[in-house]
Amino acid sequence: MNPVPLAIRLEGCARTFADGTRALEPLDLDIRAGETLVLLGPSGCGKTTTLRLIAGLERPDAGGRVLFDGEDVTARGIEARHVGMVFQSYALFPNMTVAENIGYGLRIRKLPIREQRARVGEMLAMMRLEALADRAVDQLSGGQRQRVALARALAVRPRALLLDEPLTALDAQLRDTLRMEINLLLRGLGITAIYVTHDQAEAMALGDRIVVMAHGRVAQVGTPRDIYHRPASAFVADFIGTMNRVRGSETADGFACAGGRLRLPPTGRGAAAVMFRPEDVRIAADDETADLAGTVTASFYLGDRTRLFVDIGDECPLTVESSARCTFRPGQAIRLNVQPDGLLVL
Amino acid sequence: MPPLIFSLQLAFTLAVCAFLIVPVVLSVLAGLTVNYFVGLESGLTLKWVIEVWNGYRDTLFRSVGIALACLALTLVLGVPAAYALARAKSRLGRAFEELLMLPVAVPGLATALALIASYGALSGFRTSWAFILVGHALFTLPFMLRAVLAVLSAIDLKTLEEGAASLGAGPWQRFVHIVLPNCRDGILAGSLMVLTLSMGEFNLTWLLHTPLTKTLPVGLADAYASLRLEVGSAYTLLFFLMIVPLLLAMQALARPRRRRFIPADDTDLAPLALKP
CATH class of the missing domain: 3.40.50.300 (P-loop containing nucleotide triphosphate hydrolases)
Structure with missing residues (x-):
């Protein structure tokens, strides 16, 4: 037919x-x-x-x-x-x-x-x-x-x-x-x-x-x-979706950047920047083991979730998403974990 | 509205109407009066109308013939030209469009003299009604072109044609199925202009005509200049009888098609019926 x-x-x-x-x-x-x-x-x-x-x-x-x-x-x-x-x-x-x-x-x-x-x-x-x-x-x-x-x-x-x-x-x-x-x-x-x-x-x-x-x-x-x-x-x-970009340098045990250290698997290329999407970031409960530390600069309530801008001392603030039920104030300290498999090096 | 203001407005409107209509009525009456200088009491008659019909009937038919031929010519030349100009949105196209308006801006006498200077030696052509037709076509073509071009410029012709082409339509099919029907209103408006302009054209025709190729307006001038006022007026009456039904018919045709307004929104858009 x-x-x-x-x-x-x-x-x-x-x-x-x-x-x-x-x-x-x-x-x-x-x-x-x-x-x-x-x-x-x-x-x-x-x-x-x-x-x-x-x-x-x-x-x-x-x-x-x-x-x-x-x-x-x-x-x-x-x-x-x-x-x-x-x-x-x-x-x-x-x-x-x-x-x-x-x-x-x-x-x-x-x-x-x-x-x-x-x-x-x-x-x-x-x-x-x-x-x-x-x-x-x-x-x-x-x-x-x-x-x-x-x-x-x-x-x-x-x-x-x-x-x-x-x-x-x-x-x-x-x-x-x-x-x-x-x-x-x-x-x-x-x-x-x-x-x-x-x-x-x-x-x-x-x-x-x-x-x-x-x-x-x-x-x-x-x-x-x-x-x-x-x-x-x-x-x-x-162009596709939202992407965070963090500058720094690759070290033996990860990626050192402003605000902390990301658990980047070795790339062998000496990465100078890594990228990750907001959904690969978790707001850490435990302050000691978190990857990054920063300050909330803005918070937007979107209904199904809350979008946060977090300053970790790099050029651009990170975009992070959290459950809509959590509330954050600008100026509040925050700790973040980034999933290692969500880290991209280009 | 206060009654005084309303009365004043009404009076003004009636005065303007009278100013425009009274000469027409007088002219018509003059053509039907036995002796206009004596007045209506001399009685009404069809004598003058019959005299004009017997003496000037050929000019009437010639004018209708030339107007119809002029319409055919401007349709054949003007519609494709408007289509070409609508498609070619270049600067050259714009310049050409302006150039086509020249015959309207240039005095008719100048155009006529130019035609005589160029083709006057071709005696067969010079003495035929086709010579007048050329002048009329030159003068009326811009009106057809403008009317059609205005309609074509208002629709997204290029995309419509691409849509038709995507369904397999070749250039001729696109022109007949898509372009022509969608500029129908422009063609009708243009036709109305061309017919009435050609029918009433005097400037050009006065120079282009020969004693054997008089048109109605030329004959009318002749009648007013050399015959009784009653004859000239009867002549005007005949012209009226001929052009008014034509104008009404064209006007009725050119009226935009009124469509019943149907409110449409997407709230009741049913889901597609897809086969599993």
Whole structure:
């Protein structure tokens, strides 16, 4: 029933705009059939350009190649690539109803009318839009529009689905719900999906693999777990989640720094800085054996937890999280333990 | 509102209306009066209207013909040009847009003289109504272009087209399915302008016409200058009868489609029906 998912390969794909701006440095990327690959990065990092290269909305600079299942499609425009695309603004046609929007790709492909109707009905049912079939698109809410855009892209049964920040235009609560739905949908269809976002939580939740991009280059490719726990660079470490950085020097029995000593397993490289995430820090009950000593500078109650800034005498204060029930005052002395397996040296 | 202020406002409004409408009514009446200098007591007649119909019918048909041909020409030239300008958001495009407005800024007489200087020697062309059509098209094209361009600039044309392309639509299909329907209101507004402007154009036409290619406004000037006032007025009445239904029809078509307002929010968004 579902089409065979597509394997996509980019070879040496760079993109320079007419004004000389380099949007993308030469990029090699393998996208496996059926996986959900998330392109993640700050604005201007080249993630949307990469998506548009795959879609066929942009052409790579000379020498770059786009391969679909090993076949070179570089010269083909988007209309000949048979990929589904969901745009950030949805790009729904204002002159058509919901059903006409969803059926547009089928109409272009000249499917028999009966088949077109059946498929549109199927998509409307799946997206729970049956009651809205004859509405104009300007009579829809944001979430409904998003669904129509998805349904329209999927109605032609593409072998790959490209999504350009599809949730950015929605409010936060709806975003969470729809993110989960899209995840289930993509997995249920088994389709190759390429998803562009600047939201790391979205990337973590959706991606089989994440490509973190910065300044037109790939900073790291890996599973969400890899990216979070084994960031390849300081940029990735800082971009994904919160990261503490402590300067000091590696010694025979750990890592000496302002405020104490971290139990760093020997690296053999003479580390000058270590990093760790807030969740790997525990507030120590026993003052004598704690790794670090410091002073609380600020405390933010977040409902499910309390976020503390702790000054240990280094340049930047540490970010630490504690259970919401503990209260801390600025100026209060605090002792911390950092899990040794949470320590990162780059 | 105090009754005095209301009365004053009403009086003022009525006075302005009268100022605008009385000449029209007088002109219409003049065309239907047996002898305008004697006044209405001389009686009402259709004599003058029939006289104009018999003597000037050809100018009427010619004006309608030229206006429709002008509309066709500006549609064929103006809509694709507006589309091209909307897509090319370059500085060159902007400059070109300004250039296209020139025929409106330049006096009609100057345009007409330029046309005569350039093509006057082509006698077959010079003496045909197509010569007038060229002048009208030059003058009205900017109005069509501007109207369509304004609508196209207000929608995210590029993304809409990319959306259609992603579903397999080629350039021609995108133009017909997406671009044209979404600039429908601009095309209608532009058409209205072009038809009325061409129908009433005098400046250019006065220089471009030959005795055998008179249009209605030229004939009207002729009638006022050389015939009885009653004939000229009857002529105006015919012009009225022709243009008013046209204006009303276009106006009705150009009215924005009113859609029932349906409040939509996401609180009742049902979960996807995914097969397990």
